[in-house]
Amino acid sequence: MSEEIHPRVLLKRLEQRARRRFGQHFLARPGIVTRIVRAARVEPGDRVVEVGPGLGILTRALLAAGADLTAIELDRDMAEFIREEHPDVRLIEGDAMRVNLDEELPGSGWKVVANLPYNVGTRLMLNWVDMPDRFESLTVMLQKEVVDRILADPGTRAYGSLTVQMRARAKARMICAVPPAAFYPPPKVDSAVIQLFPHVPDLGGVPSAHFDRVVRAAFSQRRKTLRNALSALFDRDVVDAALTQTGIDGQIRGEMLDLDAFRAISAQLPE
Numbered sequence: 565m566s567e568e569i570h571p572r573v574l575l576k577r578l579e580q581r582a583r584r585r586f587g588q589h590f591l592a593r594p595g596i597v598t599r600i601v602r603a604a605r606v607e608p609g610d611r612v613v614e615v616g617p618g619l620g621i622l623t624r625a626l627l628a629a630g631a632d633l634t635a636i637e638l639d640r641d642m643a644e645f646i647r648e649e650h651p652d653v654r655l656i657e658g659d660a661m662r663v664n665l666d667e668e669l670p671g672s673g674w675k676v677v678a679n680l681p682y683n684v685g686t687r688l689m690l691n692w693v694d695m696p697d698r699f700e701s702l703t704v705m706l707q708k709e710v711v712d713r714i715l716a717d718p719g720t721r722a723y724g725s726l727t728v729q730m731r732a733r734a735k736a737r738m739i740c741a742v743p744p745a746a747f748y749p750p751p752k753v754d755s756a757v758i759q760l761f762p763h764v765p766d767l768g769g770v771p772s773a774h775f776d777r778v779v780r781a782a783f784s785q786r787r788k789t790l791r792n793a794l795s796a797l798f799d800r801d802v803v804d805a806a807l808t809q810t811g812i813d814g815q816i817r818g819e820m821l822d823l824d825a826f827r828a829i830s831a832q833l834p835e
């Protein structure tokens with residue numbers, strides 16, 4: 565890794581610039597790349613999908629670890645660069661949000677590794693975490709604030725619908741925090757690498773769409789009591805019956821409920 569060329573130098577050589585439109589912030593610290601690849605536990609022959617390879621710093625580390633690598637890149641120039649430099653990478657040129665997964669990433673056991681623009685990254689996580697059969701793990705760089713929300717404890721400010729929806733679907737662990745200076749050009753916010761292991765949502769028979777609706781309603785107005793927040797979606801007497809059934813105090817706020825409590829109250833509310 566020590567011979568990695570700094571992205572500023574590589575861009576210049578390629579007569580390219582970091583494109584804001586594609587949220588390009590290239591990793592410039594080999595040490596962080598190593599940590600990501602190690603955390604992803606890539607073994608020779610593993611099917612890995614890298615989203616947004618860019619100038620290929622992670623790509624090279626994944627190949628060195630023996631990954632059977634598929635990469636998805638939206639920027640035509642970056643895609644061309646990867647294709648030329650790394651002909652053994654299967655490259656899909658296009659938007660990761662629009663890839664036909666059944667065709668391009670068939671079967672199971674895929675490991676996802678990505679340093680993507682943060683808006684795309686969060687949406688992609690939310691979508692892909694819902695496919696535990698396809699994805700074994702997702703190891704991704706996100707905005708630190710989003711990682712903190714995913715890992716938050718009930719009753720804290722960061723705890724919200726993203727926390728609960730993710731917690732129902734995946735085990736999550738923090739890999740490391742990453743400062744802006746680790747990228748070129750540096751982003752305005754702190755970043756962090758998180759790892760998610762998706763599983764079939766354990767909701768005791770409650771359909772996940774219904775569960776998500778209840779969770780979002782509970783957090784829709786953070787200063788409201790749980791009873792009032794849920795009453796925006798269900799009749800008040802239905803809400804009161806559900807609260808009585810579950811023994812949950814309707815005067816508390818949604819952010820006090822853990823996953824078990826959300827599961828219980830969802831089961832008592834009509835779909």
Ligand code: SAH
Nearest residue numbers: 586588589590591616618638639659660679
């Ligand atoms: N992984 C590289 C590049 C990070 S910059 C590194 O760590 O250095 C983000 C990369 O994601 C860029 O290459 C950008 O072109 C690509 N990208 C942005 N939006 C994308 C999308 N919707 N689908 C696939 N790739 C995307």
